[in-house]
Amino acid sequence: MDSLFKVGKLMSLFNNLRLNTSPNIFKYSQFNRQFSVTTANNDLMEFFDVKKNWGVEEIRSGRSWRKDDLRLKSNTDLHKLWYVLLKERNMLLTMEQECKDQARLFPSPERLDKVEDSMENLECVVRERNVAYHKLETGETGERPGKMETSAFGLKYYYKMCEYPIPKFMNKKWTEKYKFFKYDKDVEAFLLKYREKIYIERRRKRARDFNHVIGLMNRFPNMDMDALQQQYPDVDIKKAKNSRKYGGHFAPK
Amino acid sequence: MSTRWYPIYQKGSPQLRVFLPNFWMKLVRPTHKIPSNVVQFACSMEMTKFDVKNYMEKIYNVKCVDVRTRIHMPKTRREVTAGYVIKDDDVKYAYVIMPKGVEFKFPDLFEESKEKEDEDHEKALKQAKEGFDQFLSKNKDRENMPGWFTV
Missing domain, CATH: 3.30.70.330 (RRM (RNA recognition motif) domain)
Known part of the structure; x- marks a missing residue:
């Protein structure tokens, strides 16, 4: 009996809650929701901003589309959004060019960056989905294939592969364009010097950092050593403290 | 294949379609x-x-x-x-x-702002003139006196 009473009380509480909250919910979430719809006039005037933004000093805009926003959208939505962004970018480019020609300041140029950022993110999300689909269906990523190759000068680079209508041995143009590493005395000599250069550069950097750390320790004796070690991970601080340069010039008492 | 990578076209294969054109x-x-x-x-x-x-x-x-x-x-x-x-x-x-009869004229984007700028310029000029007149009228009794000299 007691529990039943409790349940009844709870129910009434819920009822009250619902009664109290429902008008607010409707008010703020469904009917009063603000959304903007661009008018699709499909005209050459789409290359220009809306008339109220002509000759204005500042135009305020929202943030760009993030990847997390875009991941929630369906493929068709993304496809539509791409064209919206494309048109927006064209519009901004047109306005920028006109401002430049008329020797005026282009208002809020960050809009262009925002649009480009959004487009990049969108393409990235589409690419993610594409890779997921391909992996599921074929077990491969479906990305452009490539591999590490050694160039004619013996340096490694990422070679992006391409489809050709004729086989490799017949493709004279390709063989002329792409020369890969083949043993050569001069290339060996070049590589020796090249590596020596890199080695010397690295050694100099090591010595420079070592001396710099000693200098820092001399100037700031109460420095945080962990932070220093984090910033210069290659420097042995214990060794630096043993150096004769550490400690400054002063006569022992 | 990814978005920016299309297979080579060979006779009989389906037409290549661009889904996300990045032309500007x-x-x-x-x-x-x-x-x-x-x-x-x-x-x-x-x-x-x-x-x-x-x-x-x-x-x-x-x-x-x-x-x-x-x-x-x-x-x-x-x-x-x-x-x-x-x-x-x-x-x-x-x-x-475009087809005959369709016309397009490049709009003048800065027409209104130009007028406003001219107005502002005139206003500033007028103010400067008034200021100078005021200065002259204030100093009309102090002829041949250096500007820094005050009582």
Whole structure:
């Protein structure tokens, strides 16, 4: 009996809650929701901003589309959004060019960056989905294939592969364009010097950092050593403290 | 295959379709005098005449009878202090010819702001004149006296 009473009380509480909250919910979430719809006039005037933004000093805009926003959208939505962004970018480019020609300041140029950022993110999300689909269906990523190759000068680079209508041995143009590493005395000599250069550069950097750390320790004796070690991970601080340069010039008492 | 990587076209294979075109086009003020049904665009260097036509018809719903393109090489100039030659990037211009009777005039974007600027300028000039008159009237009894001299 007691529990039943409790349940009844709870129910009434819920009822009250619902009664109290429902008008607010409707008010703020469904009917009063603000959304903007661009008018699709499909005209050459789409290359220009809306008339109220002509000759204005500042135009305020929202943030760009993030990847997390875009991941929630369906493929068709993304496809539509791409064209919206494309048109927006064209519009901004047109306005920028006109401002430049008329020797005026282009208002809020960050809009262009925002649009480009959004487009990049969108393409990235589409690419993610594409890779997921391909992996599921074929077990491969479906990305452009490539591999590490050694160039004619013996340096490694990422070679992006391409489809050709004729086989490799017949493709004279390709063989002329792409020369890969083949043993050569001069290339060996070049590589020796090249590596020596890199080695010397690295050694100099090591010595420079070592001396710099000693200098820092001399100037700031109460420095945080962990932070220093984090910033210069290659420097042995214990060794630096043993150096004769550490400690400054002063006569022992 | 990913978005920017298309398989090679071979006879009989399905038509290649671009789902996310990354071409840009900007409407520019015509460099020369052109008929009113012709519009000049600067566009991506990779675009062909067919691309421009499809772009205009499919994305902007603008009918075009013909498209002509040219690549403009900007004038080279010298760097003022170092003296080396500078050449800006080439621009591809597309002339979209719309059907007869369709007209487009490049709008004047700064008409209103120009008027406002002129007004502001006049206002400032008037204020400065008034200030100077005031200064003269204040100092009319102090002829041949240096400006810094005060009682």
